[in-house]
Amino acid sequence: MFLLLLLLFLSPPPLTLSLSKDGLFLLQPKHQLDDPSNALSNWNPRDASPCKWFAVTCDSLSGDVTSLNFSNFQLAGPFPTVLCRLPSLTNLSFYNNLINSSIPPNIANCSRLQYLDLSQNTFVGPIPETLSQIPTLRYLDLSFNNLSGDVPARFGEFRQLESLLLVYNLLNGTIPSSLGNISTLKKLQLAYNPFVPNPLPEEFGNLTNVEDLWLASCNFVGSIPASLGRLTRLQNLDLSLNSLNGSIPRSIVGMKSVVQIELYQNFLSGELPPGMSSMTNLRRFDASMNNLSGTIPDELCRLKLGSLNLYANQIEGSLPESIALSPNLYELKLFNNKLKGRLPSALGNNSRLLNLDVSYNQFSGEIPENLCRGGVLGDLILIYNSFSGEIPRSLGECSSLNRVRLRNNNLSGIVPDALWGLPHLYLLELTHNSLSGHISSAISGARNLSLLLISDNQFSGSLPKEIGSLNNLVEFVGCQNSFTGQIPASMVKLSQLGKLDLSENKLSGAVPRGISAWNKLNELDLANNRFDGEIPNEIGSLPVLNYLDLSSNRFSGEIPSELQNLKLNLLNLSNNLLSGDIPPLYDNENYRKSFLGNLGLCGDLYGLCPTFSESKNRRYLWILRSMFVLAGIVFVVGVAWFYLKYRNIKKMKKGFNMSKWRSFHKYGFSEFEIIKLLNEDNVIGSGASGKVYKVVLSSGEAVAVKKLWRSTRKEDGTVGSDEKDEFEVEVETLGKIRHKNIVRLWCCCNNGDNKLLVYEYMPNGSLADILHSSKKSLLDWPTRCKIAIDAAEGLSYLHHDCVPPIVHRDVKSNNILLDGEFGAKVADFGVAKMFRGVSQGAESMSVVAGSYGYIAPEYAYTLRVNEKSDIYSFGVVILELVTGKPPIDSEYGEQDLVKWVSSTLDQKGIEQVIDPCLDSKYKEEISKVLSVGLLCTSSLPITRPSMRRVVKMLQEASADPKSRSGKKGGKLSPYYHEEASDQGNIV
Template identity: 65%
Template sequence: MFLVVLLSLFLNAFALNQEGLFLQRVKQTLADPTNALSDWDQRDPTPCDWLGVSCDSVTRRVHSLNLSHLQLAGPFPLFLCRLPSLRSISLANNSISSFLPLEISTCQNLTTLDLSLNLIAGPLPHSLPEIPTLRNLNLVMNNFSGEIPASFAQFQSLQFLGLAGNLLNGTIPSFLSNISTLRELDLAYNTFSPSFIPSQFGNLTNLEQLFLANCNLVGQIPSSLGWLTRLRNLDLSTNRLSGSIPSSISELKSIEQIEIYRNSLSGVLPLSMGNMTTLKRFDASTNELTGTIPTGLCGLQLESLNLFENRLEGTLPESITSSKYLHELKLYNNNLSGTLPSQLGENSPLKSLDLSYNQFSGEIPESLCAKGKLENILLINNSFSGKIPESIGKCHSMGRIRFKHNLFSGQVPDGIWGLPRVFLLELAENSFSGQISKMISTAHNLSVLSISNNQFSGSLPDEIGSLGALVEISASGNGFTGRIPESLVKLRQLVRVDLSGNKFEGRIPDGINGWVNLNELNLANNKLSGGIPSDIGSLPVLNYLDLSCNSFSGQIPIQLQNLKLNALNLSNNQLSGELPPFFAKEMYRDSFLGNPGLCGDFEDLCPKIGRSKHRRYAWILISIFILAGLVFVVGLIWFYMKYGSFKKNKRRVTISKWRSFHKIGFSKFEIVDRLYVENVIGSGASGKVYKVVLDNGDTVAVKKLNRGVKKDDSLSTDTERDEFEIEVEMLEKIRHKNIVRLWCCCNAGDSKLLVYEYMPNGSLGDVLHSSKGGLLDWPTRYKVALDAAEGLSYLHHDCAPPIVHRDVKSSNILLDAEFCAKVADFGVAKIVKRVGQGAEPMSVIAGSYGYIAPEYAYTLRVNEKSDIYSFGVVILELVTGKPPYDPEFGDKDVVKWVCATYDQNGTNQLIDPRMDLTYREEICRVLDIGLLCTNALPINRPSMRNVVKLLQEAVGRTS
């Protein structure tokens, strides 16, 4: 008996206590695909050593649970509320779904509840304020909907309330001002109805952080916000606020960051802002502010000042030079003038300076790169003059130099030509003189050399041929002499070569057939001679060729017929012989004028050889043709009268079928009359896309759909709707900066036209997977990813009901002139039920090979997770530079190839070698986001709103 009792005591000593049993019940309610909670199966006396579990050191009771970032899925585990000493719960960044039950209030001792970055839907539980000890409530980035409950005014101890990135509606309630203990309030990125900022928020005197970005705010900024003397961060960006900035803002004695960009604020910046001595970052860009920059604003603590895209005037205050921490100064697109302070950059680690599109004048200060940190200097379209300081040529941190369209003169310092990190050197449209230094051989990262319309002279140095990353060289309108360097043919990445308007002599170098990526070759207005190399005809993507106004001789190589040219000009040379048959067309007529020995059927070219042979038979045919001609003319006149009436009526019908979705400044006739074959810029199974230049100089893209466009069976309800109707239905109600804009459309029987804004840089796929990929540096690729993610997030979370695109791919992401990305092509998009209410079955698979989510192998049910998978593939394309399928992958797609390569070799072989590895850490973080999006299990993929947040955090952006 004694042994039995002893054994029983021994077993009880090692049995799992009640709290451990509760936690094991919690595990049973959650899906754990990575087996992260494997040690929760152990039979320890307490669970205190289990993953994520923390216990009180004395009582050994569980007081904290942190299971964040473990890919757990399932409903909120209410068994946690049975742990009597539990103070903190964090399930952040998982896939917790369903609703948050009212019984959450039984967790009576909680101080922290963090459920951010999950998939929880439904209303906010009105019972949450019944937890008397709750201090931190983080529900950011979920799918909560409805209004903020009135009971939230009753929180007793709450210090942090995070509701950002949900689907909350209604107006922003003033009763939140009753939570006097609040230190941080985050309501950003919700779908509120148009709301005023409650003036009562001025009563939250303990508030340190106030985030109301993208909340559909209207009206003025209330002066009562000046009462928040402890406030450190204020974010009211991306709203519709109007009126002036209240002078009371200067009463924010602790403020460090103010972000009010992308509003409609007007008036002047308050002079009293100079009293804000703690201010580090001020961003009021993209508003309608006028007046001058207050002298006192540029204080000692200032790190970042963004006032671009306003209407500011006056000069840049001298006080900016006393800012010891200033690293970012962006004032572009204003009306600022005067000279720059002579000591700008002397006392601060300036990294980025953008003063483009202003009226600044004078010389560049010597001190801009005094701290050796300057990476970007953009002074486009000003009136700067004088020489470039020698100190800029010693600034080895420099990545971009853009001085286009100024009044600079003199020689460019040798050091600038050879800066090792510069990838864009733009000196065009100035009065620079002298030669290109041989030091250019050390500019190993240089992608774009733009020096057109200056007074440069001498020969191009052979050292240019060592710049293996060079994509574009534009040197037109200068005085260069000598021969085109033979070394230039070594540059296999070249996309554009423009050496026109110089004094180059001799022949075109041999071996240009290595320019396999060349899109434009312009050697016009030089003194080049010899024959036109037949190798030009082997350049696979060349579409612009201008060799006019030189002294080329001999015959036109027949191989030029192999090119697919949009523009050809061989005029004003000394060419001879017959035209190649392909070019003997009226559309090429002007391309050959001014060549006395060149023969063809065009006027001003010599008579075609052998024409006399045909004339001997002409008298036999004349009599026949005269009679037939009379009959033909009579018939033609009759037909013309009838057809003219028919065409007029048909055209009137066509125009009458137009629908406009925006205020447009062009006539529909301009569209109908300009759909020429030569204007086609793309084509596919559904039709052709035309580039149309309007009378006012603007450009639009027109999609003309073929007859009988394939129907999407999945969209059939009572009547079938074709691709045209689907795309119109989607785009007529979408308004977002990252969704391509549909100006108008026409549906008149056979004429189905969609008129979009024109995107001059084409699609991401075309740019990324061609020779132009070198133009996409990492900051640009990151911006493209974030832009596209924001567009898709809008479709999934901000449209009511949500929209699933169903064909997300790099060729459906278009790039404007500034490489801002917009999602396009909604021909197979689908309106679906609200997130959390299930998916809808499709009768056919939509999407493109390589982008289709794996669950399509066993289900045709559509939800937003399929878009997220496809977007993840786009991220992998941006990081690797490779298409979804490539011979290098064998039988794998890019997702499987990345996973396999990552496991074996890390990231070394994954990052596109065309990118600067100084961004390696950021690139790797974004790569991880791409892998998260392409998880094989849909439930483990983040929502698109979470993807946006993750991308922002990947480079330290929180706005």
């Protein structure tokens, strides 16, 4: 017995007995929470203290745990209440995790907390009122969760709280007036919650220490309380996207410290309040999209002007001359008004004007001379007014200009030579004026020019050869002018050109040789000119051309058979001097109008040839006489063709034999069987990178084969081999990926001249093929929702589960393929990028990759890309699924789908946004998914959710039992967020 006691005394204690009490408490949440990233892997129970553990901070004297920071750990599970047993815990952050429980009422046991951040999780249920019992709490952030119910009235009992952040939840109760009792409050953010309609509490005027009031989209009704004028320390006031009415209270001028006031999209009326000149710190004032009237008061004009935007209200009256003297205001937004009169002649004299937008008003008179006197004017947007006179010469000296939009005015005279060649200008829009003169050769200096829109004017002379040096030119629309001469041969160098419209001019000569370099050209319109010569067969090699109009010219000769290679939505060759036969693809009734007015053109369509009935018998007789001769020729040619074809196939097979096939999955077919079936009859698609074939093998299995063009194109459109081309990127990316929602790459081959990629075949094609065609009815809402979730899971895998992470860079409905059961898979990784730190920063690209309508704003402007760029593009896909509409369409006018959805929601309601083909019983679910799309397409990358969170939100929306109740109402989920700062004015 003595020996046994001695052994027990001398034996070491269990390992966990050496760990402090705080450490023992921390081990419980480690085992309780799911930790997929192993963020807590160094929490070792053998340690004596947890102070060296990751995310743990201790007091340097006592060794007690004082702070826990679990931000971005991907932790999942219920909130670990055991943490409140840490006696010295003052800071606790679970920011951006997947904590999915309700917030427990006993969280008040964390009695010494000063900082609590539970934002960007999936908390549900009500906000516990017991939080107000934490006497030391200064910072409380519950934003971006699924919390519901009221803001607890007992929150007014906080005595030290400085920040209360509840934005983007499902709070559908009331906002208590007792919040006005928190005298220490500096930041109150309740924005984007579906509260019941309620007036803005007058008691908020008691928050005399508050600096930030973000109350956008809180369903406020009634008037703005005059008591807010007592908030002398307030710097940001945002009451936008509510239903406030009445006038802006005069007391608002008492906000001496205010920097930004956002009142847009309410029902405010009356005039702007007098005395605004006393608000000397005001930099941004936005009262757009209201019912304001009257004039802009002179007092406002004493503030310094940085940006003037007068688009989207119903203000009547003129703009006072004293606005030109405004010395402090950075941005004034009152856009889409009924303002009229002249812009002050002194506008810009005494300020550094950054942006001027007075779109959609009734202004007249001349454009002020000194708008760019400060030398920093970036955007000049005067569209849809009645400005007259000449464009000021001083604008040609304004090298800071990025966008000049003067369309739909009454401007006349000559465009200053220097304006054509501004070095930073990427958009020049002069459409629908009475401008004359010619395009200056100085345009060679506009190296960044992307959009040149000068149609419907009186321009004349020849097109300068210097246009061919504009390597970034994407769109040139010069129709309805009086241009003469030929198209400069230098223009064939414009490899980025997507649209060329020179119709209704007096241009002549032949189409220049070498236009096959226009491999991104989508639209070519040369109608109503004097072009002659033959139609170049090179047009047939333009891979993405779908609009071709060469009508009303003097083209002669035969129609090139190569035009049959094109996938055209419109073909018009009428009223020329063409002769010969119509290519078989177009020799049918659908194209009858495409060939009218060509007297020498023969075919089997009535109306093409005036002498059709007279020559019918003679023509058939000639055919019979020639039949025997032709039969002999066909036989000889057929034998020769068969021999050559056999020899070519044998040669190709030999060539591929010499190359090395690379496989990425096990498959049961022969690579050489694929080669034999690569013929034009099996082509199912063609694009800028190559052709896609459907190959049905002898086993009955189908595969899709992409055969890339021979040239290796870099991102900037040039040809070379010093960077990875599309083939290498696709192989490097897909060869390493294994996911059910990523298209499978079976194998590939590269022998130098031929590059083949063999994929699994997706029988239902792309999402765009079905959604934007007559087959759209096949996609009911459950199917569309499943497609969204499938694609989101694929992208989430790329962003979060691949090492290094992958950014797709070309997410669009064309690159989401559908299998036989409408399961979705992400495809086409030709411009994907793999790099480390994707969530921490952004990588600079040499040029924008992607497709119009899907490109994130910051990517287009800064050429910096990270996963947030993909999230924006996927948000556009969600909007396509909800609306059934394409990302770019003439229906939207100056907008794209994102802007159209936002503006239509605000003006007409959700019923006008949802695809009418969808069953109304899914309206609630569709609304939730729509709000996810709007959140993904936020103009600020930081506010876009991660793709993992997008998957979660979509799954929750589709699982909501209320979604099938047919409940009426048009309110969006609190995921919804929209930046309205440039609404309706983005190209």
